[in-house]
Amino acid sequence: MEKRITLKQIATTFNVSIATVSKALNDSYEISSATKEKIQHYAKTHNYKTKSSNYNLVKKNTKTIGVIIPNIMNNFFAKAFVGIENEATENGYRLISCISNESHQKEVDLIELLKNSTLDGLIISLAEETQRRKDFNHIKNTINQGIPIVMFDRVENSIPCDKVVVNDIEGAFHATNHLLKTGCKRIALVSIIDSLSVGKLRVEGYKKALIESNIPVEEKLIIRLGKNEDFDTSMKIVLADKKIDGLLCLEETSAVKSLQIVKKAGYKIPEDMAIISFTNGELPKYVTPTITTISQHGNHIGKTAAETLIKRLNNSNNTPFSTRIIKTSLIKRDSTKN
Amino acid sequence: MEKRITLKQIATTFNVSIATVSKALNDSYEISSATKEKIQHYAKTHNYKTKSSNYNLVKKNTKTIGVIIPNIMNNFFAKAFVGIENEATENGYRLISCISNESHQKEVDLIELLKNSTLDGLIISLAEETQRRKDFNHIKNTINQGIPIVMFDRVENSIPCDKVVVNDIEGAFHATNHLLKTGCKRIALVSIIDSLSVGKLRVEGYKKALIESNIPVEEKLIIRLGKNEDFDTSMKIVLADKKIDGLLCLEETSAVKSLQIVKKAGYKIPEDMAIISFTNGELPKYVTPTITTISQHGNHIGKTAAETLIKRLNNSNNTPFSTRIIKTSLIKRDSTKN
DNA sequence: TTGAAAGCGCTAACAT
DNA sequence: ATGTTAGCGCTTTCAA
Secondary structure (H helix, E strand, O other): OOOOOOHHHHHHHHOOOHHHHHHHHOOOOOOOHHHHHHHHHHHHHOOOOOOHHHHHHHOOOOOEEEEEEOOOOOHHHHHHHHHHHHHHHHOOOEEEEEEOOOOHHHHHHHHHHHHHOOOOEEEEOOOHHHHHHOOOHHHHHHHHOOOOEEEEOOOOOOOOOEEEEEOHHHHHHHHHHHHHHOOOOOEEEEEOOOOOHHHHHHHHHHHHHHHHOOOOOOHHHEEEOOOOOOHHHHHHHHOOOOOOOEEEEOOHHHHHHHHHHHHHOOOOOOOOOEEEEEOOOOHHHHOOOOOEEEEOOHHHHHHHHHHHHHHHHHOOOOOOOOEEEEOOEEEOOOOOOO | OOOOOOHHHHHHHHOOOHHHHHHHHOOOOOOOHHHHHHHHHHHHHOOOOOOHHHHHHHOOOOOEEEEEEOOOOOHHHHHHHHHHHHHHHHOOOEEEEEEOOOOHHHHHHHHHHHHHOOOOEEEEOOOHHHHHHOOOHHHHHHHHOOOOEEEEOOOOOOOOOEEEEEOHHHHHHHHHHHHHHOOOOOEEEEEOOOOOHHHHHHHHHHHHHHHHOOOOOOHHHEEEOOOOOOHHHHHHHHOOOOOOOEEEEOOHHHHHHHHHHHHHOOOOOOOOOEEEEEOOOOHHHHOOOOOEEEEOOHHHHHHHHHHHHHHHHHOOOOOOOOEEEEOOEEEOOOOOOO
16 A cells, blocks of 8 residues: 555556546546456556546536634534535535634635635635624635635625525524513523624514514613623623513523523522523533523534535536525423423 | 636736746745736735645645544534644644544545545544444555544554544543542443543543552443443433442533433432533533533644644654643532532 | 746547 | 547746
8 A cells, every 4th residue: 555646657557548547447438348447457456546636627626615614612503514514525525624713814814725725615604703894805705706605604695695594583583482472571682692693683583573572672681792791790780670581592602601690590490580592502401401492403504505505516507596594493491481 | 806817827917937927926036026026916916826736736745634523513522623723724734624423434435535635644533433343444544655644532552643642541540539539439430432442441540540449340330331222221220229429421421411310310419429521511511510520621632633743744754653642630510529 | 037848647639 | 449639737947
């Protein structure tokens, strides 16, 4: 088992031309089956592998998809990544995966790096900072350079490309309605992701549900916290309003933290305080009490994103851009009443 | 912002040869600074990027590292991945990352795929199935083909390559001792990873601690569970032994599950039953009570693995293979006595 | 200081 | 059925 062998070496071995070997290995009709057989057999036993990087030169597609994800420690993105990975591998695509770590600059650099290697397409969920700064030049440039992009979850609508999202408005709407239906009178919303598109949409859904039930929206019940604010203190201030009996948390970290604070404050859950959270990860399943969550089906989103990209790569025809919307579902657990 | 431009196009623009452009962009001493300047400026404004895939052809290194991880939903591997990602990006390396999903076949396929693209080196943690079947031909072949490999966490000692591991024996040893010191008399071990190298080592550490304290090792207290066995039932059978007052869980999933079962059975934690678990992820921090864990410093392991590989890639000299051992630390929480 | 030309490994159009 | 050749984008020797 030595260094990789080349067409040239095989050609020399059999005293034929490189072209013959190339054709033989590609099972061309032009080559006699005798020749094909011996060459293919030789190639196999000598573990010949075509160097896919050369594909770029002559053919155009590299069977490589770039993936940029904001944060792999986030359960939703981890699931989405697994979905992308499965779908890509199944279709013979290789992934170059990177983590933007929520940083705009890193995202810009990564895209440069990725374009530098040659990829057929890109799957991305935007960094928090990118959505906050609304600076999408790196994305637009990439599209202008003819690299198809699929954005998922954290998307920017003004950019012309395929998108896969969850119906965040509807998810929050349903969750809020569920709280109302099960007896909550005064529901607060906890968001540490208000800079994100999905954060804003979820707030919309919350408001929509209240309005439809003729409950006035009170801005002070919408708790928007930045990274640097003290979560515990802020929550305690909010909970001074003893009438609050429901909490809609926009992701799981703030949900489990809120749960702890609420428990410590002596509330009974779900009787005194009901909680629903976005992100159906592991945490909500194992805390006490278990938390009712809105599942965004990360795996399925990832799969769909990869599917969409691969479809576009295969039909090089210019089908119009699509936005696939994945339905959320409510996973009922012990933090809400029946 | 159009399609990527080539050396050829720049050459045509300035009526010089491709070679001149190439040299100018590489800051060659052969080119006049005037020429260099205008070409470099033009390249910059037109966003010229060298196609790294061509690097393979002429130069040998591609600045690409392959990463194969068994399961990204596992907190430890997610952390390790982040560590690898940071270190690689910092050093200008690109990652091609794949998930073996604990499958031997997938691991074999991925390695093929990776070798097919051209990479400088590979970082891998072995799939469960690979360790169970002890089939390492794909790894050995890769090494024989001259691709440096760094294995981390789940390593195979018989393979000659760099390795980064945690001191699993010592980690389990310390944890067991901590349980003993805080009053536990009869400690059971819960492993759902007995097919893994790390699982076996942790059992060793547990036994070592017992022996040093003159406590007989009882095999029936070592609970080895496969994927298909019913965890709850098995645990309940074990807990029929009412004298058990300590639990050493070899990873966090079984720890939180055990915790729930123990709580339901009416034990007081940590008074009636103390628990320590490997894997310092999010779960142990948020369950009730919080679980004392052994941190394997995933991030640092990943960083070290990448560091080790990059160092080897840079010094093409054949330094002997190293095994870096990262120390574990005990994070004390509420599931153990003081 | 610049350029011509070979070549990296491969494919594809065009001979033979 | 097989070979010749050009060329993908780039680097690198060698020549001018």
